[in-house]
Amino acid sequence: MSRSQNEEFQQWWNKQRNRDHDGGDDEAFLTVEIRTPAVDPTDKDRIRTRTLRQLSRLYLLRLKQLASSSVWIASSFLHLLRTANRRIANDNPPSSTSSARLYRLIKAFLVLVVLLLCFELAAYFKGWHFTPPSVASAEAAVEVAYAWWLEIRASYLAPPLQSLTNVCIVLFLIQSVDRLVLVLGCFWIKLRRIKPVAAMEYPAKPVGEGIRLEDYPMVLVQIPMCNEKEVYQQSIGAVCMLDWPKERMLIQILDDSSELDVQVLIKAEVQKWQQRGVRIVYRHRLIRTGYKAGNLKAAMNCEYVKDYEFVAIFDADFQPPAEFLKKTVPHFKGREDLALVQTRWAFVNKDENLLTRLQNINLSFHFEVEQQVNGVFINFFGFNGTAGVWRIKALEDCGGWLERTTVEDMDIAVRAHLCGWKFIYLNDVKCLCELPESYEAYKKQQYRWHSGPMQLFRLCFMDILRSKVSVGKKANMIFLFFLLRKLILPFYSFTLFCVILPLTMFFPEANLPSWVVCYIPGIMSILNIIPAPRSFPFIVPYLLFENTMSVTKFGAMISGLFKFGSSYEWVVTKKLGRSSEADLIAYAESGSLVESTNIQRSSSDSGLTELSKLGAAKKAGKTKRNRLYRTEIALAFILLAASVRSLLSAQGIHFYFLLFQGLTFVIVGLDLIGEQVRGSGRKKGFDDDDLSLLWS
Secondary structure, three states: OHHHHHHHHHHHHHHHHHHHHHHOOOOOOOOOOOOOOOHHHHOOOOOOOOHHHHHHHHHHHHEEEHHHOOOOOOOOHHHHHHHHHHHHHHHHOOOHHHHHHHHHHHHHHHHHHHHHHHHHHHHHHHHOOOOOOOOOOOOOOHHHHHHHHHHHHHHHHHHHHHHHHHHHHHHHHHHHHHHHHHHHHHHHHOOOOOOOOOOOOOOOOOOOOOOOOOOOEEEEEEEEEOOOOHHHHHHHHHHHOOOOHHHHOOOOOOOEOOOOOHHHHHHHHHHHHOOOOOOOEEEEEOOOOOOHHHHHHHHHHOOHHHOEEEEEEEEOOOOOOOHHHHHHHHHHHHOEEEEEEEEEEEOOOOOOOHHHHOOOOOOHHHHHHHHHHHHOOOOOOOOOOOOOEEEEHHHHOOOOOOOOOOOOHHHHHHHHHOOOOOOEEEEEEEEEOOOOHHHHHHHHHHHHHHHHHHHHHHHHHHHHHOOOOOOHHHHHHHHHHHHHHHHHHHHHHHHHHHHHHHHHHHHOOOOHHHHHHHHHHHHHHHHHOOOOOOHHHHHHHHHHHHHHHHHHHHHHHHHHHHHHHHHHOOOOOOOOOOOOOOHHHHHHHHHOOOOOOHOOOOOOOOOOHHHHHHHHHHHOOOOOEEEEEEEEEEEHHHHHHHHHHHHHHOHHHHHHHHHHHEEEEEEEHHEEEEEEOOOOOEEEEHHHHHHHHHHO
């Protein structure tokens, strides 16, 4: 544009602005008209035809995706129904008294929730959710009943529910703070590189000629077992290959097996190692009283035990490294007040299925954080029952093994601590072991682990108060060790997420904040999973599964606290013997065992015959079936019904949490997590890949 044209445009623009300012039309404005070019009629038809064709293809694609999704959902639902029908047909009702009582209570709770949901659905379709009726204005009988229900709910039911909610929230926050303090303590240990240091070290080379036997204390090694034919060989083989002078070590195989064929197999294994020069003896009790505690107590009453200074204990599925005694026994030298050296567990089947992965998260936190922090800062923690070395004098000083509870390991640890003995934990010494792969075995294990502490707390509470330890140690044992971590944790987990949360959907006057439902549990799950960083993809299944297990832990806690009969039931955790003999030999060789001529496969020689018999017995064994867990199924329906009610109120976080938690209860209740049994064989059921689709 030229200079003169710019001046003309500027003059015109100033004139227009002055005219508007002097009282012109206030509504005047400049418009710019944009015209589309003319389109030929034939082109219009062609464009319209092409657009319709594209839309048709898009809709067909959408319909195809919808149909495939519908088919997948329908097939999954039918598979779920067939599985449920099969499990219901083969299921037996809960046998234990406490489980039956809890199931009846939950079933009554389910009936109440279903009735409330029907009532609320009727009110929703009547529009009463948006304009609640009052007693004075209500006309129909149903409307009057709903108006009365609203008043009763707001005045009498919601306040006590809100009070219980607030109590559980406070307990939840206290436990979260305790968990955070433990994690910070673990970080401090890692940052400062704090670890127990032994007063002496044994040479790394294997024990041979030219050593001073007096430098090696007398050590008794005990392996209690009961009908564990899948794992006895690997544990006996690993213990017999411990790098320790043969003259200074005696191995006791404490067999409580009731099956004759298992006794024969274990005897044959012991005789084989005896022929190789290992000092190993076989003991079998005719009267099996006191379970594991009674077995260990009977073994400690042997006359020759007085010649030994230390005792190492391993469960039947544990495989200690060859240098185990060389790394643990030196810590006792110069520390006459040290009673126990506990080592860490390592799992050979932690990646077997989703259930073992979730167990690995829990136990990694237990050993990496809880045991290590308590061992470093207060020299006390619960004995894990295996993979530890005790000073025999300490066992005798605190009264030895007692048969009064199903957690004899925790019992003796508490009594030893009250007598003034100290413990240390070695996080860098690991013993291979096996995790239960089926939900049935895991559930029974957790029931025993959570009922036993409450039995023990009831029995030793007065002993703690009367003991001569400091007030701080008494407070730690009562409030932290027992109440917070053994009683409060299962109580609020079940009450808050399985009872209060569904009820707050039907009693909206009682509020459960979103940060309690989602954010704090998420943060705690992240803290729990830090010791097992490879398990971060399973953080959501872990959170949901822990809430699912709360019903088992709560029932066990109540059973042990109030002395129900089932709390004294001991069930041996079923193991499958996942670690092969080749793995055992490779592990032993990596432990710097040079004398490979003495290391042979435990299945060689006479053991081959026994193994073939065992294989035939396994094939001809009783057919196993998966179970249906009715308590979990009932809770699943409760949570799913509550999720429908939360959907009516448009509560996003609560709805999604209840929905996925309910689905998790369905999966667990149908025994679809962990090892699956079909006919006479096994398969890994909902493993990592299958369940990752459900969680997403």
